[in-house]
Amino acid sequence: MDGTTPALGEILRATSFDPHWVAAFVVAIALYAVAYHRALHGVPRVRLLRLRAAAFALGLLALWLGVQSPLEHYGNQLLWANFTSFLLITMVAAPLFVLSTPLTLAFRVSSPAGRPRLRRLYRGFPVSWLTFPPAAWLIFAIVTYVWQFTSLTSWAAQHGLVRDLQLLSLLGVGFLFWYVAFAADPVRWRLNHPLRGLYVLLEMAHKGLFGGMFLSMQTPFHSHFADNVPAWGPSAMDDQRLGILILWIGGNLIFIAALIAIVAGWVAFEARNGRRLDRRLAKEREQQERRRAALEQVFHKPI
Numbered sequence: 001m002d003g004t005t006p007a008l009g010e011i012l013r014a015t016s017f018d019p020h021w022v023a024a025f026v027v028a029i030a031l032y033a034v035a036y037h038r039a040l041h042g043v044p045r046v047r048l049l050r051l052r053a054a055a056f057a058l059g060l061l062a063l064w065l066g067v068q069s070p071l072e073h074y075g076n077q078l079l080w081a082n083f084t085s086f087l088l089i090t091m092v093a094a095p096l097f098v099l100s101t102p103l104t105l106a107f108r109v110s111s112p113a114g115r116p117r118l119r120r121l122y123r124g125f126p127v128s129w130l131t132f133p134p135a136a137w138l139i140f141a142i143v144t145y146v147w148q149f150t151s152l153t154s155w156a157a158q159h160g161l162v163r164d165l166q167l168l169s170l171l172g173v174g175f176l177f178w179y180v181a182f183a184a185d186p187v188r189w190r191l192n193h194p195l196r197g198l199y200v201l202l203e204m205a206h207k208g209l210f211g212g213m214f215l216s217m218q219t220p221f222h223s224h225f226a227d228n229v230p231a232w233g234p235s236a237m238d239d240q241r242l243g244i245l246i247l248w249i250g251g252n253l254i255f256i257a258a259l260i261a262i263v264a265g266w267v268a269f270e271a272r273n274g275r276r277l278d279r280r281l282a283k284e285r286e287q288q289e290r291r292r293a294a295l296e297q298v299f300h301k302p303i
Helices: 008-012 019-040 049-067 070-074 079-099 102-109 114-123 125-130 133-149 151-158 160-182 193-215 223-227 236-299
Strands: none
Touching (some): 008 070, 102 114, 193 236, 223 236
């Protein structure tokens, strides 16, 4: 391969249109569109339905960029492109899908007979175990580590079926991690807001630790990528460092945004609780005044 950097047209022609991925996108869009239409005209209305639909659409866009855009093609040659796909799938697409609240939407549009089945699904043993916060955190940490920093990364770059399994598993564990962190949908183990913040903060520290460790390496840890860097690309070590920095900096920015969102949700939650408490106290005072007035009428004297 010569050292000529590919032009924009050549980069765009590297876009993939794998039939199985295209079919999956079409099915996902169709199912969500039907559910959205039913929820839009249903009673009671789903709160923030359009924002949730926008989150789903943006999640699909991020997933498409990760699995079908030129990043997928060049991700088999350049580690930084490979890791950018990982970031898009686990840290952008997955939380956006969680924020689109698919389970809540399914509850709203299901028949009375279908809702108990959905309830048994998320309360059943497999899902309950997977969404147990320590288990979800550990699964996310292990799976992302294995696909990023072991020989499986190189193997996936050379075998299309393994690559698809890699991308699907990353999407799955990313969704699992953020499902517990945001608790936007019904979840068997619902953490309070401080514990959600700690849950995200621990993963942020974990990713930072491994990022710093691999950034300090002086030799490539993926021989396949080191041996197949295009002539127009960066050196093997620069490619590796750039990939780590993308994961590290991009991931930290998203973790910080998530922490801000969790804190904002905590403040709103406490404000709602305060208003409920004020209403309850006002109601109790009103009842006491009514009893006092009734007693004064009975005994014809102040109490």
